[in-house]
Amino acid sequence: MATPKATVSRLPKKTKPSYHHGDLRRALLDATVQLIEEQGLEAVSVREVARRTGVSPGAPFRHFQNRTALLTAVAEVAQERLVQAVGESLGDAEKANPLQKFRAIGIGFLRWAFTNPTHFQVISGRASIEFDRPTLRDSNDGLRATMNQLLSAAATEGLLRPGDVSRYVLGGRALVYGLARMHIDGQFPSWGVDSADSLNESIAVLDQFIASISA
Amino acid sequence: MATPKATVSRLPKKTKPSYHHGDLRRALLDATVQLIEEQGLEAVSVREVARRTGVSPGAPFRHFQNRTALLTAVAEVAQERLVQAVGESLGDAEKANPLQKFRAIGIGFLRWAFTNPTHFQVISGRASIEFDRPTLRDSNDGLRATMNQLLSAAATEGLLRPGDVSRYVLGGRALVYGLARMHIDGQFPSWGVDSADSLNESIAVLDQFIASISA
DNA sequence: ACCTGAACACCGTTCAAGT
DNA sequence: ACCTGAACACCGTTCAAGT
Numbered sequence A, B: 001m002a003t004p005k006a007t008v009s010r011l012p013k014k015t016k017p018s019y020h021h022g023d024l025r026r027a028l029l030d031a032t033v034q035l036i037e038e039q040g041l042e043a044v045s046v047r048e049v050a051r052r053t054g055v056s057p058g059a060p061f062r063h064f065q066n067r068t069a070l071l072t073a074v075a076e077v078a079q080e081r082l083v084q085a086v087g088e089s090l091g092d093a094e095k096a097n098p099l100q101k102f103r104a105i106g107i108g109f110l111r112w113a114f115t116n117p118t119h120f121q122v123i124s125g126r127a128s129i130e131f132d133r134p135t136l137r138d139s140n141d142g143l144r145a146t147m148n149q150l151l152s153a154a155a156t157e158g159l160l161r162p163g164d165v166s167r168y169v170l171g172g173r174a175l176v177y178g179l180a181r182m183h184i185d186g187q188f189p190s191w192g193v194d195s196a197d198s199l200n201e202s203i204a205v206l207d208q209f210i211a212s213i214s215a
Numbered sequence C, D: 001a002c003c004t005g006a007a008c009a010c011c012g013t014t015c016a017a018g019t
Helices: A004-008 A024-039 A046-053 A067-092 A098-115 A117-124 A134-156 A165-184 A195-212 B004-008 B024-039 B046-053 B067-092 B098-115 B117-124 B134-156 B165-184 B195-212
Strands: none
Touching: A024 A046, A024 A067, A024 A117, A046 A067, A067 A098, A067 A117, A067 A134, A098 A117, A098 A134, A098 A165, A098 A195, A117 A165, A134 A165, A165 A195, A165 B165, A165 B195, A195 B165, B024 B046, B024 B067, B024 B117, B046 B067, B067 B098, B067 B117, B067 B134, B098 B117, B098 B134, B098 B165, B098 B195, B117 B165, B134 B165, B165 B195
């Protein structure tokens, strides 16, 4: 017996493009993201995803209960990455004051949403998604708690304009969420902002918001 | 000849539920709105709309080029009503100062969006809509122009905190848009706000925003 | 002038049968 | 254990034929 390992296993475990074994799930997820990128969320059909992955129309249903579950799985991946991006942005502001950290969260959110419009779209399009998944809920709760703590700390340190802290939090969140949605919905041009500048402009808007809630 | 008029025309022009003559268009629009209300935007199928209106599957295509055109028509009606609602809210603040008028626009937007979630959803879901229609574009441009004028006037009168006026405008718009989207996307519960209170809470957030951009 | 009803090429989902 | 391929009940859209 020749040792097949030597010839075959250049890569850790899986070598060939044969999903006909184990990684169909990931392949389907990838194909879905790509399809959304090319044709938009509405254009996602399980059949087309199957076709692009080279499997039969029924195959995806072995991995996802239905179309919604497929999209929800994409949303979970997206949310993970969003949380990570926001976390990194927050990490970069480690020595900053609480208000600047709060800002860093917003910046991280905006940057990620503008850089990954497809993923953001899937997250924010509750319609095609089962949002009541623990993964999605929990990470959201964590973020909100952090924002609340930061602004409370800012208030204690006298950095924050007087006012209801949780309303500043909600306002900040609605602001960046609104900006990100306006972007993926293509509304910036009708608001006098060139699409190419929309991220920078959004950051400027956020900064002016932060400035206006500063003490 | 007996005069048929006397027996038939109790109502102005059209008496019977026969779309089989003139008002199919409106009937289809109504059925679409109702369907969205019951099942959500995604559930809208031309066939189901036709079924509910009592016509054959092909009939709607005599009035709307395709599914998107049908949804776009709903969006146009919705946008009209939104503009009207905002206009009325602005009218109620006739003798107020520019900043309060700016606030009135936001309040009008929020009230309308929260009271008519279906229509707001159709407007904001660019995906299923042809937004590049003059009707939609123009009314949007008008609103933006008004907001800009109001804040510029507020600045002149010394009512506004120093800063870039058009960024306050964009921020205000993103804020109310974000709040409204969070509402229709059912995000308020995960942000610690009871659904029933979401309009009042949103107004409070807007008010705190207005306060923070005041001189 | 407007609507019907059959037709075509899709789609989501299921399930027996294959490997 | 996982995938295929046929099947079913849908859908958007078109178009000849009816009134």
